[in-house]
Amino acid sequence: MSIDPSISSAVEITDEEMRSIQEAIMKRYGIDFFNYEPKSFKRRLQRIYRKFNFTSSFDLWSRTLKDKDFVHDFINEVSVGLTSLFRDPEFWQTFKNVCKEHFSDQYRMNVWHAGCSSGEEIYTSAIVWDDLGFTGKVKSIATDISSNALKTAESGKIIQAKLTEYERNLKLYNATSKLDKYFTEGQDEIIFKPKFLDKVTFRNSNLIMEDYGENQYDIIFCRNVLIYFDGPAKEKVIEKIYKALKPGGFLIIGFLDSMLSYLDDERFEYYDLRQRIFRKNNN
Ligand SMILES: C[S@@+](CC[C@H](N)C(=O)[O-])C[C@H]1O[C@@H](n2cnc3c(N)ncnc32)[C@H](O)[C@@H]1O
Incomplete structure (x- = not known):
């Protein structure tokens, strides 16, 4: 065209x-x-x-x-799907410590990736959990409004051209293993090993319209999604996320999401403001 x-x-x-x-x-x-x-x-x-x-x-x-x-x-x-493997590597180091401190390899964790884009955030967290010995214990749901993005996420495919950036991020995160533990080589792409995706359900959904249930999730990732929403929509989504989190559950937003005025300390503890990690209060 x-x-x-x-x-x-x-x-x-x-x-x-x-x-x-x-x-x-x-x-x-x-x-x-x-x-x-x-x-x-x-x-x-x-x-x-x-x-x-x-x-x-x-x-x-x-x-x-x-x-x-x-x-x-x-x-x-x-829908802009900008994402990357180990996006903000320092965040992922902190995230690993949070998981280590609050969850164990015996606990069955429920996670929601809201606005998962082409899957890199899902693959990254799966690598972190593998580092901690949590593989097989984490059940996730991954949603996005873009069916194209979801299709890519589900396929596990990442184009070769992104490899250099991703290897650099992995080093910055101080990974304990190399990428080839998690990816196999395809023709023009690398493919995330299906065994790391077997507990992930993918669903096409609009964050603004969907209901997310109550007290369901230990962790909700909503990184770099709310940035596109206006004030009332942000408020609405945060209210639903608040309900959907278990007491003590974690909400993770992106560095560019200007959300602080919607995350009041009645509902959320500012667990790590620098890394944008919030925690639902146990009221
Ligand atoms: C910039 S990407 C962020 C991807 C990933 N969370 C990250 O931080 O790397 C934003 C994603 O939000 C999705 N999105 C935008 N509006 C949405 C909506 N109303 N409901 C669900 N997903 C939406 C887009 O399709 C896109 O894949």
């Missing part, structure tokens, strides 16, 4: 146009994008214009209403 950058830079999207697109998606597919932070949502829409050669919001709006399959492309483009 040809890409004309002059089109994307020329197209301004007004708040009204953005709303009408969000309404079209909601009406046609029941998917709620109203709560995304407007500036970054508009940037994402511009990316869609570029990719599909739309020249106006009308093009996007009418395609949304006419073409039922287009919504999958839309979702995949709107």
Whole structure:
């Protein structure tokens, strides 16, 4: 598909146009994008214009209403899946210590990766748990709004080009084993060994719309996801996460998620602020 950058830079999207697109998606597919932070949502829409050669919001709006399959492309483009293995290595060192201190290899841990993207966060935590001898004891659910990202996550595949960065991160984390303990070589990719994914359930889900139950999880990862949401959506998601955590359970957010005003000390202990680790109070 040809890409004309002059089109994307020329197209301004007004708040009204953005709303009408969000309404079209909601009406046609029941998917709620109203709560995304407007500036970054508009940037994402511009990316869609570029990719599909739309020249106006009308093009996007009418395609949304006419073409039922287009919504999958839309979702995949709107959701930014930036992730990496041992992203923020120092965090993962701290995380390992938290797990060592609060859980044991006899305990059956329940974990939720909310916004798991293409899987690197899941693989990283599985490596940490293997280091601690927890493999087989941790049951996880991994959710994302992007079906493409989930498909990749489930396949365990990582493209070779990312290997150098990932090996560097692994060293910074001070891993006790090398990557080849966890990955096999494919043709153009490395593949996370299925035995480390056998207790992970993958599910397509929209964080804003889904209910997550009560007192279910020991750990919830919601790293670098809420950054895209506006204030009311952040509040709503945090309330649901609070309910879904077991008392004493851990919530982990990303370094760029500005969430402190939603994480009040009535509900959460600031367990390690620097590493963005919070703990549900035992009220
Ligand atoms: C930047 S990635 C973060 C991946 C991983 N948590 C990490 O920190 O490395 C954000 C992920 O959130 C997902 N996402 C965005 N909006 C979402 C929503 N409303 N519901 C569920 N997932 C969402 C995106 O599809 C994307 O895969």
